[in-house]
Amino acid sequence: MASSPLGRPTRGTTGTNRLRRNDRWIAASEAFRRAADPLVIDLGYGASGVTAFELATRLRHVRTDAEVRGLEIDPARVATADAQLAEVRAGRTSFAPDLRVSFARGGFEIPLPAGRRPAVIRAMNVLRQYEERDVPGAWRTMAARLAPRGLLVEGTCDEIGRVASWVDVLPDGTPSRFTISLRLAELEQPSIVAERLPKALIHRNVPGERVHVLLTDLDREWARAAPLSTFGATQRFLAAVAALRAQGWPVQGGRSRWRLGELTLPWEAVAPLG
Numbered sequence: 001m002a003s004s005p006l007g008r009p010t011r012g013t014t015g016t017n018r019l020r021r022n023d024r025w026i027a028a029s030e031a032f033r034r035a036a037d038p039l040v041i042d043l044g045y046g047a048s049g050v051t052a053f054e055l056a057t058r059l060r061h062v063r064t065d066a067e068v069r070g071l072e073i074d075p076a077r078v079a080t081a082d083a084q085l086a087e088v089r090a091g092r093t094s095f096a097p098d099l100r101v102s103f104a105r106g107g108f109e110i111p112l113p114a115g116r117r118p119a120v121i122r123a124m125n126v127l128r129q130y131e132e133r134d135v136p137g138a139w140r141t142m143a144a145r146l147a148p149r150g151l152l153v154e155g156t157c158d159e160i161g162r163v164a165s166w167v168d169v170l171p172d173g174t175p176s177r178f179t180i181s182l183r184l185a186e187l188e189q190p191s192i193v194a195e196r197l198p199k200a201l202i203h204r205n206v207p208g209e210r211v212h213v214l215l216t217d218l219d220r221e222w223a224r225a226a227p228l229s230t231f232g233a234t235q236r237f238l239a240a241v242a243a244l245r246a247q248g249w250p251v252q253g254g255r256s257r258w259r260l261g262e263l264t265l266p267w268e269a270v271a272p273l274g
C-alpha cells in the first residue's frame with residue numbers, strides 16, 4: 001500500500017502559522033478531546049513539516065498524550081520533514097525536542113502501523129488541486145480510516161491563514177458541518193472566503209446555490225453592523241451572526257466560537273443543490 005499511495009503530488013505551498021485557525025478547531029473538537037488514542041494526521045503537509053510541528057505543539061496544550069503524524073504523497077517532502085524533525089529533536093528549533101510528531105509517505109488511504117486509527121485527519125489545501133468530482137471518494141477513503149467517533153477536517157485557506165473554511169466529515173464519509181474562520185481585524189467583507197471555499201463548494205458560489213445565499217446574507221449583515229466597528233470588529237461580527245440566526249440560519253456554536261471569527265452551520269445548510 002505504502003508503495004502506491006492514493007492521490008497525486010500537487011504544489012507544496014505551506015507556511016508558518018498558516019493553519020492556526022484550523023489547529024484551534026481540532027484542539028477544541030470532541031473527536032480529539034475524547035479520543036482513546038489522540039492520534040491526529042496532517043495529510044498533505046506540503047514542502048515543509050511546519051504545520052505538523054505547530055499542530056502537535058497546540059494539541060499538547062490540551063492533551064499531553066497528543067500525537068501528530070504527517071503524511072505526504074511526495075517522498076522528497078517526507079525526506080525534508082524528517083530532516084526538520086532531526087533539527088527539532090536536537091533542540092535547534094523553537095519546537096520542543098520531545099514533540100510527539102512523525103512523518104511518513106502516504107495518501108488518502110492513510111497508512112498507519114499496527115492498524116491504528118486516527119482520532120482526526122486534517123487535510124488542508126490538499127483537494128484544492130483535484131476535481132470537484134474527486135471529493136466524495138477522497139472523503140470516503142480517508143474517513144473510513146478514522147476511529148469510530150473520529151473526524152475528518154478538509155478545507156482551504158489563504159497563504160497566511162487569515163481566511164479559511166473547512167468541512168467536518170464523519171467516519172462514514174458524510175459531511176456534517178461547514179465552518180468559515182476569518183481574521184476579523186481589517187476584514188472588509190466576509191465573502192472574501194469565496195476564494196477559499198473547500199473544493200466541494202468553491203464552484204457553487206453562484207446565484208441559486210445555498211452557499212451563495214449564505215455569503216450574500218453574511219455580507220449584508222456585516223455591512224448593517226458597521227456602526228458597531230467603534231467597539232471592535234468582534235462586536236460587529238457577533239452582531240452579524242446574531243442577525244443571521246434571527247433570519248433562520250441554523251448557526252451552531254456559541255459566542256466563544258463566533259468571537260474567533262468562526263461561523264459553523266450544518267452541512268445541509270450549504271450543500272450543493274445539483
Ligand SMILES: C[S@@+](CC[C@H](N)C(=O)[O-])C[C@H]1O[C@@H](n2cnc3c(N)ncnc32)[C@H](O)[C@@H]1O
Pocket residue numbers: 005006007008009010011012013014015018019043044045046047051071072073074077106107108123124125126
Ligand atoms: C498546497 S500543499 C498544502 C500544505 C499544507 N497542508 C498547508 O495547508 O499549508 C498540498 C500538499 O498535499 C500533497 N498531496 C496532494 N494529494 C495528496 C494525497 N492524496 N495524499 C497525501 N498528500 C497529498 C501535495 O503533495 C502537497 O504537498
